[in-house]
Structures are given as C-alpha cells and as structure tokens.
Amino acid sequence: MSKTFDAIVVGAGPSGNAAAYTMAKRGLRVLQLERGEYPGSKNVQGAILYSDALEKLVPDFREDAPLERHIIEQRMWMLDETSFVGMQYRSEEFNEERPNRYTIIRAEFDKWFSRRVREAGAVVLCETTVTGLIKDGKGKVIGVRTDRADGELFADVVVLGEGVNGLVGQSAGLRSELKPKEVALAVKEMHFMPQEVLENRFNLKGDEGLVIEAMGTVGPGLSGMGFIYTNKESLSVGIGCLVSDFTESGATPYDMIEAFKNHPSIKPLLAGSEAKEYSAHLIPEGGYKAIPEVYGDGWVIVGDAGQFVNSVHREGSNMAMTTGLLAGETIARLHRTREACTKLNLAAYKTALDDSYVMKDLKKYKDIPNYLHENNKTLLGLYPRLLGQAAQNWFRVDGTDKKTKENEILASFRKGRSVTGLIGDALKFARAWR
C-alpha cells in the first residue's frame, strides 16, 4: 500500500468524521483510519449531542441519525453524603421542531456518522492502528505508518483526530504529554430498564429526555462529578474526577461509581435496572492554556487530541465537530487553489478557530481549570455540605425561631470557611469566570 491521498484522517470519532466528511464532500480523496472493529467501538462519551455543530455539517441529520431523546430538562445537584441541593430548569420550549440537544449512544451514532462519511466518498479503513507519522527530510509530515503489512500510507496532509490519549501526535513530538492534574478520568455504566418505567420515573413523555449533572460528595470521603443521562430505554450513569485526585486519594473508580449509584438520592432512580456495559474514558480538562500547537507542516490536530473541551459547560463533542469542520474547510480550500499544506498555509485553520465559539469560549474560561483544581476540596466537599446543612435547617420546622435559624446558618458558613475565606472564594471565582 503506497497509494497517495489528498488527506489521511486518523480516527473516526466526531472530529475525524467531521474533517473526513467535509473534505470528501468537497471532492478530496480522503482516507480515514480507525483502530476499532467498527467506528464507535473504541469511543466513549456521556453522551450529549449538540445539534448546532452537527447541523452545520449534516443539516438533515435528524432524518436518520440514531438519536435517543431530546433534552427538555437540566438538573444540577450539589451532593453531600445524604442529600443534595439542586437547581432545575425544564421548558416546553425545548420541545421544538429542531431540538437543540439530544442524548445519543456513541457506538450507534458513530456508525451512522461514518456511513455518511463513506457516502460522501471517503475511504474508511477499520481495524487499522496508526503507529507513527512519516516525515520527509525537511520534517514535513507526508504520511502515516500503520500496523498492517506494508502499512505505509501517504497524503498531502494528515488530520489527527485520534482523541485525548492520542499516541501518534504525542510520540511524534507534535504536542506535550498530558498531565494527571489536567485530565479527568470518567467511568460509566449503561443501565437498562423498560421505557415506560424510565419515562414515569423521570417525568418524561415521548422522546423527551433530561440530564442530571451532580457535583460534590459521591461517596464517603470521595468527591467529584457525577451524571445521569436518559436514553430511550437506558440511563448513562457515570462519575469522574481528575486523575491526580484518584492517584492521591487511593480511591478506585469502581468504588466511586458504586458509591454514586448507592447515594440515597440516586439509588431509587436506578432501581430494577440492568447494567450492560462498563466503560472508562479520559477527558481533557486543561482548557485554553493546555491547547497545543494545532497545525504544522503537513498536519493539523482536531477534537480531544487538541484539548478542545469546555469543562465548565461539559461541551466537547460539539467542539470536536467544529474543529474537524474548520480543519476540513481549510484543507479543501488549499486543495482547490492548489496550494501546499505547509505550516504557513494551514495557519488559516487557527485563524478560523480563533474566530469561532471554540476559542472564544475556551479563552473566556482560561483560568477556570486552575481555579477548580486549586479549590477542589472547598468546592466539591465544603460548599455542598454547608449548603445542604443550611437547607435542612431552613426547611425543618422544630420550634426554633427563624431569626435563630438565620444566625445558625450564617455562623455555619463563618465557621466552615471564615468571612475572608468566603469573600476570597467569591473574588477568585469572579476573576476566573470573567
């Protein structure tokens, strides 16, 4: 195999598919390589699909994409060991003709997306692991090595959509190693139950769905994030925290998801369900400051491999698709004008990124990852506990007068965090958010 393509795309996740689709649609000869048995077999996500990013690629995706439920309700819970304080938003306006967000099951969705990529004209080769990049004498990337016999493949440009744990770009020195405090480990289980049980339990009808995002104490002494997403007849249930928190605490991910599932506020939601899969995945949490060089001579990086994740809003798959689209458009434009995929010319990809919501959002939150990391214990441990205690004091009717209750609540915050601590936290948060 020494055939030459206009572009080689490494990986068949949202970013690689978006890039391959965009370029194939514009007539480029595209080869896409995927190590899994089928596209999606190695991919893990919550998963929420953001319509806007996909619509810009495949406007009619709703006609045949495997979508689970459109989201009409968001619950945000701060957990302590026995309770939660929550905020909830539900609107009939999310029951619209072209819903804004959907739950999806990635193995199904990625297969569908890949079919669209092939229909657009790309060649998709599965069960092929890319083992390295091939460079010419001047250091320009001209192809990839694979684990197939005679597995050297050549192209004008290589699009790296290889995901968060992408070894190809890493080993070629295109970007630096991930750090345990800049990446989260999430584990997830798929819990199945009859559709009507699920709909009654979560107050849903038809294709309506909801999202629960939890943070705080997910088990005795274990703090992190948790989530439940409603699919058609299953729940995606998971937890996550920074890899450095796992290594330092000695907590195991499987104990932690078990503790989350057994939390008194979560357990009834899962009752009677059957777990059918257990998966794990890394999530880049470093944000803007962790984004590597995303283009060079003969290569571009898209999706999680480029750290394009907004951890505040839990957005990543949309950024993957948008970065894939922008990279694909840049390369297709160079192809049309017969310009080479040099570093200088591929800089247009970075310019397009800077003009998009991707870089604008990540830049806005550039100080948040560091803030969250440094204030982890206060935010996930102390504040949920103080809020829970305050709520309980406030709602419990026990003969104590309201003025005394108010004073007790204020005193608990002063004692738990001190007035300067409280003000300091607020200021630091405001600065990081701005």
Next chain:
Amino acid sequence: MNAIELESEAVVNVEDKLYTNRYQVDAGHPHITVKPHDKPSKALLSLTTTCPAGCYSLNDRDQVEIAVDGCLECGTCRIVCAATGDIEWSYPRGGFGVLFKFG
C-alpha cells in the same frame, strides 16, 4: 450507616462490571507491559487503585503486575507513569481489545 456503606463497598467487584463488556483478546500480545522493578515507584503503585479496570495488582514480592485482558484503553496508566517510565504502552493491534457496544 457509613460503616455499612463502607462494608458493602468493599465487595465492589470490578470483574462483575468487566464481565458485561465485549473483548477481542489478542492472546500473547499484551499492549501494556510493566518494566521489571525491585520496588514500585509511587506512581506505579497508585495504578493498583487508579486503573478503572483493576488491571494492576501486587504480586507476593510486592511488585506491580498487569493483566491486560480487561483493559478499557482509557490511557490513565500511561499518563500517570509518563514521567517515571514504569510501563510500556501502545494501543492493541487493529481490531483487538475492548469493543464497546454502547460507548
């Protein structure tokens, strides 16, 4: 109540979770290996609790061993040990390893 919870947690069996998954095992070609060592580094030792598939364990000489069959290919161990170089990590050959039905 906490004591009861802790007790029930102690019996969390990761094998039961992995049992629900599909794998195509590449017998004789482990994609991760632990380098020979006398005493594990702190990073290497932490993998016995941090690996979500419970692939890492201590042998009777208190050295860290790996059994890759249940690996979920998340890459956590690679990142934890990137600075110490305790393990060799590559992806399984194309088509092998975990096959997510849902993902």
